[in-house]
Amino acid sequence: MEIVDFGTLAASRRADAAAILRDALAHVPSAYNGPGEAEAEVALRCAEEGWLGHAALEGERLVGWIGAIRTYSHGWEIHPLVVAPDCQRRGIGSALMAALEARARSEGVLTLFLGSDDDYGGTNLFGRNLWPDVVNHVATIEATARGHALTFYRRHGYKIVGLLPDVNGAGRPDIMLAKRLTTSRSSA
Ligand SMILES: CC(C)(COP(=O)(O)OP(=O)(O)OC[C@H]1O[C@@H](n2cnc3c(N)ncnc32)[C@H](O)[C@@H]1OP(=O)(O)O)[C@@H](O)C(=O)NCCC(=O)NCCS
Numbered sequence: 540m541e542i543v544d545f546g547t548l549a550a551s552r553r554a555d556a557a558a559i560l561r562d563a564l565a566h567v568p569s570a571y572n573g574p575g576e577a578e579a580e581v582a583l584r585c586a587e588e589g590w591l592g593h594a595a596l597e598g599e600r601l602v603g604w605i606g607a608i609r610t611y612s613h614g615w616e617i618h619p620l621v622v623a624p625d626c627q628r629r630g631i632g633s634a635l636m637a638a639l640e641a642r643a644r645s646e647g648v649l650t651l652f653l654g655s656d657d658d659y660g661g662t663n664l665f666g667r668n669l670w671p672d673v674v675n676h677v678a679t680i681e682a683t684a685r686g687h688a689l690t691f692y693r694r695h696g697y698k699i700v701g702l703l704p705d706v707n708g709a710g711r712p713d714i715m716l717a718k719r720l721t722t723s724r725s726s727a
Contacts, residue, residue, distance in 0.1 A: 540631060545585075545592030549603060553681060555601040556594070557581045563621035566685075569658050569707050580619075593638045595622070595631045602626045605635040607643070607651070615643055617653040620688075635693055644720050651718050653692070654703070658711035660685030669704035676702060680714065692716050699708045 553635035557577035571577040584590045592606035607615040618696035622631045676701050682690050700714040
């Protein structure tokens, strides 16, 4: 597997990136399922000032990609991170994350953050009213048998820093995660 700067990919590869985005998030109702939505998202990110990305290649095949938006002077938002469904659980997501974190460190970023939606039942928060004491629910979040990217991010040292209740519809929150970047490999 080889990790390359997304910007070095031929424009023709953008269709492959869109297909991975659509397929990897097919279980998420709010994500790029309509005709042309994934292609539009890729085009938007490629044209966006302040967006950067990395792509994972296996031979000629694009198998995953990660992006980030330079939102703050010292904080980047990860968006998106997707691995082709038939290539998951082989370390590709971890390699993409390592590349992004190295890039962020090299540019002086102190905090990486992201929102990870649960609008399909991937966690025990799905379907619940999280108001009024929203942050109290943070301590109790667990992935369900359906699985959620939360498990991946926790494995990589990301902490849950907040919840946005109902932003994908009643009982369908966005889970906010962040990681402190340090100069060592530790994230503590
Ligand atoms: C989340 C995602 C990017 C992870 O990529 P990946 O290449 O499959 O992840 P890795 O193989 O590097 O996994 C590293 C570790 O993360 C955890 N992990 C990854 N996917 C997991 C899952 N579905 N369920 C539970 N744990 C998972 C495991 O601990 C895994 O280590 P292990 O395989 O030795 O047990 C990928 O599964 C994906 O594209 N998912 C769909 C899209 C998505 O949810 N993106 C994030 C939106 S915020």
